[in-house]
Amino acid sequence: MARVTIMIPTQRRLGGLAVAARSVLAQAGVDHSGLELVIVDNDQVPSAEGVARALAAEAPFSIHYVHEPRAGVANARNAGMAKACGEFVAFLDDDEEAPAGWLAALLAAQERYAADVVFGPVRARAPDAVTEHRDYLERFFSRIGPAEAGVIDHYYGCGDSLLRRSSLPDPVAPFAAERNHIGGEDDMLFGHMRAAGAVFAWEPAAWVWEDPVPDRLTLDYTIRRAFAYGQGPSAHCAAAVPPDRAGVARWMAVGVVQAALFGAVAGFKWLIRAGDRAEWLDRAARGLGKTLWWGPFKIRFYGHSA
Structure with a gap:
């Protein structure tokens, strides 16, 4: 049985999948006999099966291909969890590339801090053709955390993370299906884990590259995504059992102030064509x-079948 499962969910990104998977196959400083790679194809047709088979032919450890035709990011992750055999599950997205020491750094941090989840940094890189708002776009798709490793009191997204399976509330299907189309299934899971006393850790050495697909490198996408990220705290309070109505009211009040203040600054910055206008x-x-x-x-950001 594998000690560590690396999971890559994918949907019609064959080139990115190949880059991500080959970076997993090249991991150093870990015992390959204790690894497996699970590729979850969340397309209606098994479009990634050929890539998975070609990768399996060159892999130093087992590669399992899972076809999950039901659209949705939670469906994809849960299908991978049902196949995974590892005591630990590491997540890599299909637009990410991991340096050779990535997995070893995650595992070392997990052992050092007895962590239930370990997160690492994400460094986005935009193509040279992207010039307008380049710095903002690369920061938007990056994950920047503390300079030092250690236990943290908050959580990040699933991409570039390592989970101890025994700490999950449901080790087979931990991701909420109601988040299939809007995302945030990982935030909901980690929020429940934090409430149950889970230990989260951060390891700066466990960083990965991210290459956002070109159609996401626009303000139209990132501002809609920022709006959706903003919904998270209020929605999480509303989804609590029992619902945290005071928390919802508090976050909504904070949002009114932020929207008015930052919106006014953004409007002024746009008028003078300031370089940081997109951030505001x-x-x-x-x-x-x-x-x-x-x-x-x-x-809806996920779950589209066409």
Whole structure:
């Protein structure tokens, strides 16, 4: 049985999948006999099967291909969890590339801090053709955390993380299906784990590259995504059992202030064509999301089958 499962969910990104998977196969400083790679294809047709088979032919450890035709990021992750055999599960996205020491750094941090989840930095890189708002776009898709390794009191997203399977509330299907189309299934899981006393750790040495797909390197995408990120705190309070109505009201009030203040600054910055205008628009969108977080305002980012 594998000690560590590395999981890559994917949907119609064959080139990115190949880069991500080959970076997993090249991991150093770990015992390959205790590893397995699970590729979860979340396309209606098994479009990634050929890539998975070609990778399996060159792999130093087992590669398992899982076809999950039901659209949705939670469905994909849960299908991978059902196949995974590892005591630990490491997540890598299909637009990420891991340096050779990535997995060893995650495992060392998990052991050092007895962590239930370990997170690492993400360094986004935009193509040379992207010139307008380049710095903002690369920061948007990056994950920047503490300079030093250690236990942390908050959590990040699933990409570039290592989970101790025994700490999960459900070791087979821990991701909430209601988040299939809007995302945040990992935030919901980690929020429940934190409430149950899980230990989170950060390891700066466990960093990965991220190469966002070109159609996401636009303000149209990132500002809509910032709005959705802003919805997270309010929606999480509403989803608590019992619902945290005071928390919802508090976050909505914070959002009103942020949207008004940051929106005014963004408007001024746009008028003078300031270099940091996109950052202020992003902040205003996150504030607005805290206020407008319920059903009609939810934005679908995942789960499209076509």
